[in-house]
Amino acid sequence: MVSQFAYEYYQVSFVFILAAFAIPISRKLTIAYIPILILLGIIFGPLLGIISNSFSIYLMSEFGTVGVGLLGIVIILYSESHHIDFRVLRRQFFPIAILDTLGITITAVIAALLFSAFTGAPLIIGFLFGAIISPTDPASLIPIFRRISVNENISGTLIGESLFNDPLGIILFTIGLAFVAPASSDVQLFSAFSSHIGIYLGSIAFLLMQITVPALIGVAIGFSVIYLNKYLNFESLIVGLLLGIIILEFTIMEASGITPFPAIIATGAIVGNFNDKSIFWSREAGFQENLSFLFQSIIFLLLGSILTRTNLMDYLPMGVALALGVIFISRPAAVFSSLSVINRKFSKNPINNRVKLFMSLVGPRGVVSVVLSTIPYVLGVQENIPILIKYGQPIYVGVSFVVIISIILQTIYTPFIVKRLTSEGPRL
Template identity: 30%
Template sequence: MAQALLTTLLIIFVAGTLGGKLAARLHIPDVVVYVVMGMLIGPPGFGIIDIDPRSALYQVILLAGASFILFHGGMVTHLATLRRVWLSISLLSTVGVVVTAFVVALAASLIFHVPWLTGLLLGAIVASTDPAALVPIFQKVPVRSRIAHTVVSESAFTDATGAILTTVVLGVTAAGGIHPAAIGWRFVQLALGGILIGGVIGWVTAFLISENDRGLLREFTPMAVVLSVLGSYLVAEWLHTSGFMSVFTAGLIVGNARSFRLTILEKEEHAAHAFIDAVGLKFRMLIFVLLGSQVDVSALTVYGWRAVLVAAVFMFVARPLTVLCSLLPDRAAKWRRNEILFFFWTRETGVIAAALAGMVSGSGAAYGKLISAVVFVIILATLLVQASTTPRVARRLGLLEPRT
C-alpha cells in the first residue's frame, strides 16, 4: 500500500512537472494545466491514479496545501496597502459573499428546480475565492500592487466567511432553523478568533527568526515557517476558529515584521520566501492534479448544460454584482473603471469550495451529488476560462506594472 501511494505521488509530480513546463511555454497559469493533466491521468481519462476524495490523504493535501499557500499570500501582502483598501476587503468578504450566495441560489433553484435552501447551500460553498489559484497568478503576473493585494486578501477573508455561511446553511437545512445571535457569534468566533491566534503565532515566529539576541531559530527559518503554518492552522481549529484566517494572518505578520519593530535579516527573509515558494509549488501540483482527477463524468452527463448555465450566472452576474456592491461604497479607495472591470474577471474558485463540497457530501445532505457536480463545473470554468486569461485581461486594461 505504501509503495502504491508513493507511485501515485510520483505520477502526480511527473505530470505536474510536465504540465508546469507546458504552461510556461503557452504563457498560461500552471494551475489550469494541472487540472487538465489530472483529468487525463485520473478516472475521467486513463485512470492511472485514483484517490478517494473522502480519504485522509486527500483531505490532508487540500488543507495543508491551502494553508501553506495562504501563508505565502500573507507574507507577500503589505499592511500599508491593506490600510488603504480595508473597507473594500471587508465588504467583499461579508456583503460580497452573501450577494454571491443568493444570486447562485436563485439561479440553481430556477434551473434545477431544487429547494431554495439547497441552492443557498451551493451558493455558500462557491462564495469563497481560491488563494491556491490566485497567489501563483499574481506571483507571475505583475498586476498593480494594490489590486493584487486586495484580491489575495479577499481570498483569505472569504474563506472564513464562506465556511461560516456554509456551516450555517447546512445547520438550518438539518435542524430547520438557527437563531440570528448564533450566526453572529459564529462569525466572531471564526473570523476574529482566527485573526487573534494567527497574529500571536505570527509575531512569535517573526521574533524567533529576527536579528535580536533571542532570535533562537534564525538558522532554522524554513522549519520555523512550517511550525508557524501548522501551528496557526491547528490551534485555530482546536479552538473552533478559522484555521485559514489564522494562517493568512500569521503570514501577514511575518511578512510585515518591520511594522512590529522586528527586523528579519535579508538572508533569513530570502530563505523563508524561497522555502514557502518551493513547498507551495509542490502543493499546487498535488491539489489541482487531484481536483482534475475527481471530475465525475457521469454526473456531468446528467447535469451538464444546466451546471454550465449556473457557472455562467456565477461568473457573469454574481461576480459583477458582488464587486459593485463592495467597491463602489469605498470612496476613499478611488477605484477606477479599469480596476473594477478587472475585479469582475478575477473570481477563481478551487480548493476551499472543493473541501466544503466534500464536507457537505460526507454529511449526507440532500442533493449532494448535484451540489458536487455543479461545484466542480464552477471550479473548472473559473480556472480554465478566467485564470488562463487573467494576464491578458490585465494587459488589455493597462494594469500591469513595469518589470524591474
C-alpha cells in the same frame, strides 16, 4: 495481486510525478500551469482511469484524517499571507472589507439561487454551494497579476479580498452546514451559539468570534516567533519551527471548533512584514512558497481526477451554466453593489465603473472551493444524511466546473481586458 498499501502509494507517487509535468507543458504552450494540471487530472482520471475517483476523494478529504486539501489550504494561506502589503491594505481597507462581507454574501446568495434553479435542490443546499464558490482564490489570482501590469491599488484590493475571503467563505459554509446537519460534530460550536441567543444573533456572533479570536491569536504568535528568534536564532530551522507552529495552530483550533485560517493568515502576514530580513527568513519564505506550490499542484490535479465520465456527460450543461452564472452574474452583482456602497459612504476617490467592471470579471475560484466541495457528500455518507448524499455529487461537480471554467477563462481574457478597463496591460 497488488496490496491496498501498494495501490494507494502507487497512486500517490503518480500524482506527484504527473504534477511535475504541468510546468514544462505550460511553458511550451505559453499558458498558465493551473489549467494544465486540471486537464492532466481529467485525462488520467475519468478518461484513462489511472487515478481512481474514489482514491482522489479519499486523498483530498480523508488522507491523514483531514485530507491533503485542508492541509494544503493551511500551507497555501500561510505562504501567500507573507506577501500582504500593509501599506496597500491600509489604503484599500474599506473596499477589501466591503467585498469580504457584503460582496461575499451577495455572491453566495445569487449562486444559491442559480444552483437551486438548475438542480431543483432546496435553497439551503443551494446556499451550501454558494458559500463554497463565494471565495476567490489567491493561488490562481497572483499568477495572473504577474503576467500583467495593473495599478497596485486594484491588484492589492483583489489579492487582499482573495486572502481574507477564504476564511469567511469557510465560516459561511459552516453556518449553512449547521442548518442541514445540526447534529454534526463539524458545527457543534455554531449550534451552541444559536441555541442560546437565536439563529440570527448566533450567526452574527459566531461570525465575529471566528474572525477576531483567531486573528488576534495569530498576530500574537507571529510577533512571539520573531521576538523569540532574535534571542535564540533558530537559523535554517526557523522553517521547521514555523511549519510546526502553523500545523499546531490548525490542529488546536480545529479541535476547538474555531476556524484556524484567520490565525494562519495573521501569523504569515506578521512574519512576512516584520522579520529582520536575514537570509534565514528568506529561506523560510522560499521553502513555504515551494511547499505551497506543491500542494496547489496536487489539489488542482485531484480536481480533474475526482470527476467521472458520468459526471462529465450528465452535468456538463448544468456545470457550464453555473460557471457562467457565477462569473458573469454573481460576481459582477456583488462587486458593483459592494463598491457602490463604498463610493457613497467612505471613499474620497470613488472607484469608476470601468475599474469596477475589471474587478468584477477577475475573481477565479480555486483551492478552498475545491476542498470544501467534497465535504457535503463525504459527510452525508459518514453520518447517513440523505439530503447531502443526494445533492453532494451535484455540488462537487458543479463547483469543479466553476473552478475549471473561471480559471481558464480569466487566465485567457484578463490580459486583454486590463488595458481596456484600467489603462494598463500585459507585462513585456
